[in-house]
Amino acid sequence: MSTRTRLYLEAEPFQNASGALNAWMEEELRALGHDVERFNHHYVNAGDSGIPVATARRVLALHSRPAADLAIYCDLGLGIRAPSRELARRTLLLFHGFHGHPATWLGNPLIDLYATLSPYVHDTVTSLLLTPDWSGRRCLDPRGAANVGTLVPTLPCLEAPEGEGRLRGSELPRDVQEALERGEALGHAIQPGKADWPAVCALLLGLRAQAREHGHPPVRLVVAAQDFALLQHALRFGFPFPAHALAQALQAADATLEDLLLPVPHLSQPALFRLFREARFGLSYNVTPEPFGMYVLESVLNGCPVYTNGSGNNRHALPTGHGIVVHETGAMAAGTPDAYASLAARIFQDLLAPAPLKEACQRGAALIRRTFTRAAFSSSFRACLSRLESDAARPGWTFEDAVVRLSPSVRRLDAASGRFRSDYRDDQLSEEEQALLPRVLGRSAGEVLRGDTRLAPLEALFDKGVLALAPPEAARPPRPSVGAWAWYPPDSAFLEPSLLRDPGPR
Structure with missing residues (x-):
């Protein structure tokens, strides 16, 4: 008898990068003999958001079917219907990101396995499930934290080097080719809704100044048309974010948005890859933490280096010296004027002497070709399915055994000032929090409590996302994807007080 499996996924097959992974997952299930039924999209239509008649009809239809053996959700797919034993005997949640319905999955005993797309998300999900209640000496969901697995995503372009044709979009506009023919140095940042635009524009203004000073052709950034329209709106109306400082900077540089940015529609993957091969650099200075970082990997694969603040898995996507340049300073975090000038100068020098970064992209x-293969994806996905059929994992350890670590979301923390920047927030530690931090890092929760630690500053360090709990080392399961992300910092790296320094660019 075949296994009945239902997929509750926001993206349809090959609708976007998430949809491509969804399609491969469905192919794997069918190859294993699963009888697959798929449900896509959270929102039925605009009118349904007011009075959800269509949603009620859909929910009724879902409950009219007998329970499946397995239900697989993505994070946004949780909006289609909350997990229930009436829907399926087992439930797997795949994190394409953290945007979808956190109150539905955090601490939910009906989710049997959490599947993540990178060790970074693996550790982040684990830390969230182990959110501590120090007074009650308990965690939010230690059972859930023992049921987190990692998939090895594959890249569409490993099977289709010119770009996956099923990922629809437009051809490269003529004005991009004309800019290249005029000798302009083009960069790219086509991740709609993700960029830190004040940072990106500061970089571009710095590059504009460098180009003028050295008599170099203009440097412009190819961006999504919707982001360009958003910036225009913000400059005109101060909404959805204040843009007064940007307007002043543009005026001081005698520049317009069109001098810095070249908008394009949503591109097909073949068109995007043509841009990558022609572009001189990519920028991924994002406010949204990347769960995997397919965009930066595809850029490197096509020979175009990427500069990034390292948000999310972007700082772990490849080792140092392999085409992704992670650069974020304290001045950038603090919004200091001219904080991006040194990076703009570095990018400009790399434009003049591109050979080292070209070699880094080749490495x-x-x-990428060795690591993110279809075979690795298949093996890791099947391993997750096997875990589902085993008995639910028991923590095998108590709250007192859990170990205090730096949160995996922390990007930089300056021990002298107490300033920190993370994928969660930027903030300043109090003097008491600052003094407490090195005393608790690497210690078990029991040791921390026996040390008569004041709970208020301790809880503040967790609530600010600076500290997290991890299972004791002996209880941590081995990574399910042997050979993938061998360069990712081991958990013990987050326990070392020596990390409390400015890591600098890499």
Whole structure:
């Protein structure tokens, strides 16, 4: 008898990068003999958001079917219907990101396995499930934290080097080719809704100044048309974010948005890859933490280096010296004027002497081809399915055994000032929090409590996302994806007080 499996996924097959992974997952299930039924999209239509008649009809239809053996959700797919034993005997949640319905999955005993797309998300999900109640000496969901697995995503372009044709979009506009023919140095940042635009524009203004000073052709950034329209709106109306400082900077540089940015519609993957091969650099200075970082990997694979603040898995996507340059300073975090001037100068020098970064991209491309293969995806996905059929994992340890670590979301923390920047927030530690931090890092929860630690500053360090709990080392399961992300910092790296320094660019 075949296994009945239902997929509750926001993206349809090959609708976007998430949809491509969804399609491969469905192919794997069918190859294993599963009888697959798929449900896509959270929102039925605009009118349904007021009075959800269509949603009620859909929910009724879902409950009219007998329970499946397995239900697989993505984070946004949780909006289609909350997990229930009436829907399926087992439930797996795949994190394409953290945007979808956190109150539905955090601490939910009906989710049997959490599947993540990178060790970074693995550790982040684990830390959230182990959110501590120090007074009650308990965690939110230690059972859930023992049921977190990692998939090895594959890249569409490893099977279709010119770009996956099923990922629909437009051709590269003529004005991009004309800019290249005029000798302009083009960069790219086509991740709609993700960029830190004040940072990106500060970089571009710095590059504009460098180009003028050295008599170099203009440097412009190819961006999504919707982001360009958003920036225009913000400059005109101060909404959805204040843009007064940007307007002043543009005026001081005698520049317009069109001098810095070149908008394009949503591109097909073949068109995007043509842009990558022609572009001189990519920017991924994002406010949204990347769960995997397919965009930066595809850029490197096509020979175009990427500069990034390292948000999310972007700082772990490849090792140092493989085409992704992670650069974020304290001045950038603090919004200091001219904080991006040194990076703009570095990018400009790399434009003049591109050979080292080209070689770095070649090393990165070779590593990508070895690591993010379809075979690795298949093996890791099947391993997750096997875990589902085993008995539910028991923590095997108590709250007192859990170990205090730096949160995996922390990007930089300056021990002298107490300033920190993370994927969650930017903030300043109090003097008491600052003094407490090195005393608790690497210690078990029991040791911390026996040390008569004041709970208020301790809880503040967790609530600010600076500290997290991890299972004791002996209880941590081995990574399910042997050979993938061998460069990712081991958990013990987050326990070392020596990390409390400015890591600098890499």
